[in-house]
Amino acid sequence: MALGLSSVGMIGLLSLQQQSLDAVKQASWYQTADGLSQSFLAAVRSNPSAWSTYLAQANSAPSAVSDNACREGGVCSAGQMAQADVVYLKALAARQLPQGRLGVYACGQDNRAFCVAVAWQGQVPQGCLTADAPKRRCFRTGITSW
Numbered sequence: 001m002a003l004g005l006s007s008v009g010m011i012g013l014l015s016l017q018q019q020s021l022d023a024v025k026q027a028s029w030y031q032t033a034d035g036l037s038q039s040f041l042a043a044v045r046s047n048p049s050a051w052s053t054y055l056a057q058a059n060s061a062p063s064a065v066s067d068n069a070c071r072e073g074g075v076c077s078a079g080q081m082a083q084a085d086v087v088y089l090k091a092l093a094a095r096q097l098p099q100g101r102l103g104v105y106a107c108g109q110d111n112r113a114f115c116v117a118v119a120w121q122g123q124v125p126q127g128c129l130t131a132d133a134p135k136r137r138c139f140r141t142g143i144t145s146w
Contacts, residue, residue: 032096033118033139036089040102040116041143043085050082055114057086058104093118101125107142115140 044054070076070084093100100118103125107115117125117140128138 029097029120030139033093033100033120034141036093036096036100036102036118037116037139037141039092040085040089040104041141043082043089044143047078047081047085050078053079053082054086055104057083058090058102058116093120105129107140114143116143 040054040058044051047054070081076084090102093102097118097120099122100120101124103117103119104114105117105126107113107129115129117128117138119125119128119138121137123137125138128140
């Protein structure tokens with residue numbers, strides 16, 4: 001009898017440990033997603049004249065343009081820098097999150113309000129904008145355009 005109770009107790013402890021590990025993994029993904037969205041905002045703040053390029057590139061298919069051309073000290077226009085920033089951040093999202101994706105979408109009633117959305121594990125970034133978005137596979141940050 002004691003052995004049976006001990007077995008049940010050990011199974012319960014293992015289950016709690018697994019839940020704890022899953023929570024730590026999810027917290028790490030949220031932190032990564034927050035860092036990616038903050039990096040996007042920092043890039044836009046440093047290059048505000050290219051806002052429309054950031055917006056268009058963030059929601060387009062991945063570009064074949066090398067992200068290193070502007071990042072290695074080459075001379076680039078504001079638009080080229082914006083494109084390089086987005087290519088880099090999208091690649092970073094894909095590398096650091098399972099099926100990680102980044103997008104920027106209008107959110108709210110104001111035409112100047114946008115959300116940077118980072119999603120993972122099969123969630124699409126635009127799905128982060130709904131009130132019933134899956135809570136554990138999505139992160140968004142609101143911004144006002146320049």
